[in-house]
Amino acid sequence: MFQAFLAEWLPLRRRRFVVGTFGATAAVAALGAGLTFVASGGHGLYGTYPRPEQLASPAGMVQGLDAISILLGVVGLCVVAAALAGDYSRGTLRNQLVAQPHRLRLLAGKCLALATFIALVVLAALVVSVALSFVFAPIKGVPTGAWLSTAGLHELGKGYLNNLLSAWGYGVLGALVAVVFRSPAASISVGLAYVLPVEIIITTIWQPAGQWLPGQLLQDLAYGGHGYVTAYADAGLRVLCYGLVATLITALLFRYRDMTS
Amino acid sequence: MTPGERGRRYRRGRPNRVADKRMAAVGEPSRSVFPHLENLRLPHPHGHPHLPQLHLPHRDPHRDPASSVGRRPDAAIWTRGLTKFHDHRRSVDHLDLDVPAGALSGFVGPNGAGKSTTLRMLLGLVRPTEGVGYVLGEPVSHPERYLSHVGAMIEGPTFHPGLTGRRNLRQLAVLRGIGADRIDEVLDLVRLTRRADDPFATYSLGMKQRLGIAAALLPDPELLILDEPTNGLDPAGIREIRALLRELVDGGMTVFVSSHLLAEIEQICDHVVMIRGGRLLFQGRTGDLLAAGDPRILLAPERGADARPLLHLLAGIGVRAEIRLDGPTTVAAGSCDQRTVVVAHAPERMAADLNRAAMSNGIALRGLRTHRPNLEETFLRATGAADDREHGVVEPAAAAADEPPAGVTARRIAGGPVGGPAHGRETDGGWGRGAAGGRRAGSLPHRAPRPVAGPTDRPAPPPLGPSRAAASAPSGADEPYPSDPEEAAPRTSRQVETGRDRGGR
Numbered sequence: 001m002f003q004a005f006l007a008e009w010l011p012l013r014r015r016r017f018v019v020g021t022f023g024a025t026a027a028v029a030a031l032g033a034g035l036t037f038v039a040s041g042g043h044g045l046y047g048t049y050p051r052p053e054q055l056a057s058p059a060g061m062v063q064g065l066d067a068i069s070i071l072l073g074v075v076g077l078c079v080v081a082a083a084l085a086g087d088y089s090r091g092t093l094r095n096q097l098v099a100q101p102h103r104l105r106l107l108a109g110k111c112l113a114l115a116t117f118i119a120l121v122v123l124a125a126l127v128v129s130v131a132l133s134f135v136f137a138p139i140k141g142v143p144t145g146a147w148l149s150t151a152g153l154h155e156l157g158k159g160y161l162n163n164l165l166s167a168w169g170y171g172v173l174g175a176l177v178a179v180v181f182r183s184p185a186a187s188i189s190v191g192l193a194y195v196l197p198v199e200i201i202i203t204t205i206w207q208p209a210g211q212w213l214p215g216q217l218l219q220d221l222a223y224g225g226h227g228y229v230t231a232y233a234d235a236g237l238r239v240l241c242y243g244l245v246a247t248l249i250t251a252l253l254f255r256y257r258d259m260t261s
Numbered sequence: 262m263t264p265g266e267r268g269r270r271y272r273r274g275r276p277n278r279v280a281d282k283r284m285a286a287v288g289e290p291s292r293s294v295f296p297h298l299e300n301l302r303l304p305h306p307h308g309h310p311h312l313p314q315l316h317l318p319h320r321d322p323h324r325d326p327a328s329s330v331g332r333r334p335d336a337a338i339w340t341r342g343l344t345k346f347h348d349h350r351r352s353v354d355h356l357d358l359d360v361p362a363g364a365l366s367g368f369v370g371p372n373g374a375g376k377s378t379t380l381r382m383l384l385g386l387v388r389p390t391e392g393v394g395y396v397l398g399e400p401v402s403h404p405e406r407y408l409s410h411v412g413a414m415i416e417g418p419t420f421h422p423g424l425t426g427r428r429n430l431r432q433l434a435v436l437r438g439i440g441a442d443r444i445d446e447v448l449d450l451v452r453l454t455r456r457a458d459d460p461f462a463t464y465s466l467g468m469k470q471r472l473g474i475a476a477a478l479l480p481d482p483e484l485l486i487l488d489e490p491t492n493g494l495d496p497a498g499i500r501e502i503r504a505l506l507r508e509l510v511d512g513g514m515t516v517f518v519s520s521h522l523l524a525e526i527e528q529i530c531d532h533v534v535m536i537r538g539g540r541l542l543f544q545g546r547t548g549d550l551l552a553a554g555d556p557r558i559l560l561a562p563e564r565g566a567d568a569r570p571l572l573h574l575l576a577g578i579g580v581r582a583e584i585r586l587d588g589p590t591t592v593a594a595g596s597c598d599q600r601t602v603v604v605a606h607a608p609e610r611m612a613a614d615l616n617r618a619a620m621s622n623g624i625a626l627r628g629l630r631t632h633r634p635n636l637e638e639t640f641l642r643a644t645g646a647a648d649d650r651e652h653g654v655v656e657p658a659a660a661a662a663d664e665p666p667a668g669v670t671a672r673r674i675a676g677g678p679v680g681g682p683a684h685g686r687e688t689d690g691g692w693g694r695g696a697a698g699g700r701r702a703g704s705l706p707h708r709a710p711r712p713v714a715g716p717t718d719r720p721a722p723p724p725l726g727p728s729r730a731a732a733s734a735p736s737g738a739d740e741p742y743p744s745d746p747e748e749a750a751p752r753t754s755r756q757v758e759t760g761r762d763r764g765g766r
Contacts, residue, residue, distance in 0.1 A: 003436055004436060006435050007432045010424065010432045010435070011432065014421075014424060017423070090421070090422075092420060092421060095476060096432075096433070096436060097386060098385075099408075099433045099436035099479075101385050101404040106436075259387060260381075
């Protein structure tokens with residue numbers, strides 16, 4: 001599995017891929033942090049923006065990151081789906097399966113590498129978001145003393161982990177659609193169509209569905225259970241169940257399905 | 262009963278008499294186009310009945326201790342009854358492969374014959390629906406046991422376009438736990454070192470092919486499986502790959518190479534597997550297959566009127582022969598003498614004897630030439646015959662096998678003579694300038710005509726005149742070949758093809 005992990009890092013380290021992914025992430029993080037501070041106290045389409053006193057709290061430093069959690073999830077889904085489905089569509093998976101016939105070991109190594117990559121992406125977003133928060137805070141008159149306290153650092157770590165779990169959850173969904181559809185375009189479009197418009201429409205029409213739909217639960221998780229009706233533990237448990245089922249289906253399909261063209 | 266058949270028979274767990282009865286029908290020996298080759302098979306004339314797929318969980322047939330009974334210890338690849346269904350379509354149909362270790366074996370078949378599916382099953386990428394298979398002595402159901410000793414390139418070279426050639430190889434080397442030194446070795450082996458650090462996307466087709474071969478060679482395999490390795494290579498590249506494969510085999514590696522380039526296979530392979538429609542047509546030594554072809558001696562009498570006496574002379578000494586008129590129909594009737602050729606179905610070594618016999622009977626020959634079919638011709642003959650059988654066409658050879666003909670029977674040559682020397686090997690005894698504008702090789706018949714009627718069991722059609730009819734000497738009961746399917750093509754198109762063939766050689 002470790003060999004598969006190392007091998008998967010070679011295509012992930014392509015310069016164009018790294019620059020594209022991290023550049024887009026940084027841009028989105030900057031946008032999130034900027035809008036969070038610029039629009040603080042205002043009303044948005046789906047709720048209110050954080051008030052200045054909330055931004056001054058220990059958790060204020062990660063408000064910018066939380067604002068883009070769904071976009072980080074999209075990045076996670078796209079990276080995993082593109083990598084796995086790309087191996088199918090290009091035919092490179094055939095070579096890899098001849099080199100590593102233990103299919104589950106190969107899949108585990110790949111997923112581990114992709115999970116690490118997503119962790120770095122979320123970390124980059126966190127760094128950009130926090131850095132810009134320190135830039136924007138004086139402009140909006142938000143005190144930053146609490147951010148550097150122990151509680152602030154605790155919130156920082158918690159925010160990173162919550163967003164990382166959320167992005168990994170989207171990544172699991174990306175792996176599932178990649179193995180099912182075996183085409184990057186199909187898997188990314190179906191995955192995004194589900195987590196963005198479909199779930200949002202369903203939740204808008206019938207709000208209790210938000211407590212059970214995986215995309216909405218991943219949002220709860222990213223926000224640390226704040227601001228949504230589902231408690232953090234409940235959301236985590238449900239996401240865990242969905243994740244296990246998705247992982248099982250992915251593993252079974254990857255293990256037993258024929259490698260045809 | 263082969264292990265595969267045994268496995269199929271007992272796998273279901275409960276008796277299924279209908280299936281057993283069908284299976285018995287399937288198991289009947291099929292007629293051979295090449296009766297001298299016991300390894301050659303053709304589809305059963307009634308086809309394989311569709312056996313119901315019960316989709317019941319069944320145990321791995323490889324666990325049956327009897328499944329490997331009869332397996333040759335020196336076989337690099339050994340399968341019995343290997344079958345794969347795709348959406349109720351049988352891609353591979355009870356394939357019994359036996360590829361000897363240390364051989365350079367060719368795997369040939371038309372598009373859609375099931376070559377790639379077979380290779381995928383051998384590599385553990387696709388699970389067989391039925392049957393057993395062993396690669397390097399290990400069952401295909403456990404590819405992890407043998408794939409570390411197998412290198413493969415199937416369905417073309419597939420790599421990350423954004424990675425360099427070296428990094429693509431590096432990825433596979435890391436997966437296999439191979440050091441970086443080996444990457445340089447294989448890059449050097451396929452002469453790609455200079456471009457190794459360029460992105461794969463910038464490679465030409467030939468370079469991509471070389472990288473694919475390099476990737477297959479990474480583990481220094483015991484068995485190398487290549488699918489169309491010379492695809493896209495220029496002549497020099499093809500020559501290099503040919504030499505490389507020969508070198509690898511000389512070094513003890515087994516190479517199993519699928520290709521559409523039959524001339525390549527014929528040149529480099531000492532063993533050949535021929536499939537059609539997922540079924541095995543032939544496997545064995547390439548030389549055996551070619552030797553079992555229809556060798557012919559083409560005798561051109563100086564006078565056209567001598568053709569019939571020559572035909573009877575040949576019949577008298579037990580040589581099956583027929584008269585053909587060579588060249589295009591537009592040639593003036595007066596030039597018939599120079600267009601008449603007697604085609605004797607006899608091996609090359611008889612050429613001198615036939616010449617002497619003709620001379621002693623007062624028949625002067627203006628030319629004598631031998632023709633031995635090559636692999637391409639043999640392949641087209643075999644697969645064409647398989648086609649016809651699948652479509653219910655009764656071949657005269659089969660009819661001849663059932664009912665030995667007697668006497669000279671008039672035949673209608675469907676479409677007249679075909680030049681077609683491009684596919685055959687010929688040794689020329691020296692033709693005079695023929696009536697067909699002096700086109701030496703192309704103006705001569707090289708393939709047995711395809712009679713519309715069988716030699717004995719069908720009424721002879723009315724004579725069509727000297728340019729369209731020919732007489733045939735008595736055929737033996739064991740006519741080695743059915744007629745060439747290409748002969749049935751419309752005359753105009755065949756003439757065009759003949760001209761092209763002539764140009765090609």
